[in-house]
Amino acid sequence: MKIRIICTLFLFACISCEKDGKLTFEATTFDQENCDDCPLVTITVPKALGTSKIVRTVNDVVTEEIISLLNFDEDNDAETINSAMESFRKEYQTLKEKFPEESMQWEAEIQGDVVFEDARILTIRLKSYLFTGGAHGYSTIRFSNFDKRKGIELENSKLFKNKGAFMDLAEAKFRSQEKIPATQSINSTGFMFDGETFYLPENIGFTPEGIQLLYNQYEVASYADGPIILTLPYDEVKDYLTVKIKT
Structure with missing residues (x-):
């Protein structure tokens, strides 16, 4: 090689x-x-x-x-x-x-x-x-x-001051992006969250546009759906982060 x-x-x-x-x-x-x-x-x-x-x-x-x-x-x-x-x-x-x-x-x-x-x-x-x-x-x-x-x-667990509050924000943004009614199950439109409960992905990264939540294929959806990506701008999540991001 x-x-x-x-x-x-x-x-x-x-x-x-x-x-x-x-x-x-x-x-x-x-x-x-x-x-x-x-x-x-x-x-x-x-x-x-x-x-x-x-x-x-x-x-x-x-x-x-x-x-x-x-x-x-x-x-x-x-x-x-x-x-x-x-x-x-x-x-x-x-x-x-x-x-x-x-x-x-x-x-x-x-x-x-x-x-x-x-x-x-x-x-x-x-x-x-x-x-x-x-x-x-x-x-x-x-x-x-x-x-x-x-x-x-x-580690992902060290990224947020209040993980519960951040998850609430992330779920609301996820539902809005994927057009999932707030009154229905997170899986009502075809997603496959275990226990029908929203959770953060294994992969969370800092990007120029904001914090990116990335669900790989099979993580919460089928292979055909590809990766599911939610990007949250820093001005919306800065109060939840343990570090201050300079953009």
Whole structure:
């Protein structure tokens, strides 16, 4: 497999970064070598440059997310993207040996980008498409949020001062966007919330437009519906956030 470092830095990684406190990134691409018995794998992710705590945290989290996406073996102990790609290849080859006439070539495409950054908060988005047989592949989007000052990843539970009040606001906005009457069940128009109760998605991210709530396929709707996205402007949610966002 090959690793290519793309010398052109992302647009946000410029001379002014030192002045506005933004991190510097470069795009790193991992390719699976072409062969008849290999899956098609392409991974391009932003790599933070430097030696600070937040740099190490960002790069570790991105690596862990990619390993998780490629993991099809509970006993897999991959610690690097390369070793995760190798494990993915071996799983494909094992399946092909068992079912040579039925196995279709696996694919994995993962694209990462910095979707939001200010002096305090950084959000990285990973878009992935995986095909490991069946009628179709599966696409997901994952957000990872970071507190740059503390050098840590922010869990969703730490994003809000009053989660209950925020959920009430989010549900009202969700119902308005999806045209679900306030007097009817959240699932009355075809959604599939467990227990017929609204809840926040697994993926919540900071974007230039506001806090984005992203439900991946199958999370609350069918595959055909695609991802369900609700974006709440910062001026509407600032009182609920544990951090102040500068836009």
